Amino acid sequence: MPQIILLFSGKRKSGKDFLTTHLQKLLTDRCEVLKISQPIKSHWAKEKNLNLNELLGDSEYKEQYRLDMINWSDEMRTQDYGYFCRIACQDAAEKPIWIVSDIRRKTDIHWFKEKYGDLTRTIRIVADEATRIKRGFQFKSGVDDGISECGLDDYTEWDLVIDNTDGKQKLEEQLSSILALLSRL
Numbered sequence: 436m437p438q439i440i441l442l443f444s445g446k447r448k449s450g451k452d453f454l455t456t457h458l459q460k461l462l463t464d465r466c467e468v469l470k471i472s473q474p475i476k477s478h479w480a481k482e483k484n485l486n487l488n489e490l491l492g493d494s495e496y497k498e499q500y501r502l503d504m505i506n507w508s509d510e511m512r513t514q515d516y517g518y519f520c521r522i523a524c525q526d527a528a529e530k531p532i533w534i535v536s537d538i539r540r541k542t543d544i545h546w547f548k549e550k551y552g553d554l555t556r557t558i559r560i561v562a563d564e565a566t567r568i569k570r571g572f573q574f575k576s577g578v579d580d581g582i583s584e585c586g587l588d589d590y591t592e593w594d595l596v597i598d599n600t601d602g603k604q605k606l607e608e609q610l611s612s613i614l615a616l617l618s619r620l
């Protein structure tokens with residue numbers, strides 16, 4: 436059982452992978468990074484005979500399959516909203532800090548809060564559209580106007596909001612604001 440769980444959310448190309456990878460480097464073996472998209476991608480890779488590592492990485496490859504994966508995983512979620520959260524947690528190593536790098540829906544937050552109560556901390560990464568475009572974002576109908584991108588737009592109870600817009604916050608500032616959430620450890 437972890438002692439604290441950091442739930443990260445943010446729109447496409449806001450910097451979720453970037454910041455959680457830097458955080459992982461700081462926390463080294465005290466933390467485990469979980470991705471809710473991992474079980475989705477594993478299933479999809481097996482089913483369609485695709486390269487799992489390419490799907491998990493930051494590449495054009497995953498964009499080709501994103502819409503299909505979203506549609507399939509949404510169907511699974513309507514039957515059981517905790518399905519992918521549960522698998523991601525089952526597969527996670529015993530570490531004091533869990534970093535969940537891709538929270539996308541209110542039901543994801545709900546599931547973690549229901550199961551882990553006040554061990555959870557929610558973090559929203561924001562970046563303006565110009566920055567996201569510079570970092571590879573291109574609007575895609577069915578993806579960027581769907582629930583997986585917009586499901587948390589009106590959520591207001593974040594424990595921390597990080598501005599990852601180009602030129603706004605320094606990486607060290609961003610990381611120290613996240614570390615402050617771990618002060619109870």
Ligand SMILES: Nc1ncnc2c1ncn2[C@@H]1O[C@H](COP(=O)(O)OP(=O)(O)OP(=O)(O)O)[C@@H](O)[C@H]1O
Nearest residue numbers: 445446447448449450451452453454493570571599
């Ligand atoms: N603060 C930053 N400074 C420089 N480059 C950044 C910064 N944040 C993110 N990037 C770069 O922008 C690109 C997109 O970031 P990243 O992959 O972390 O976004 P994401 O939110 O995980 O996107 P997706 O939802 O598509 O997986 C990456 O190439 C990353 O290295």
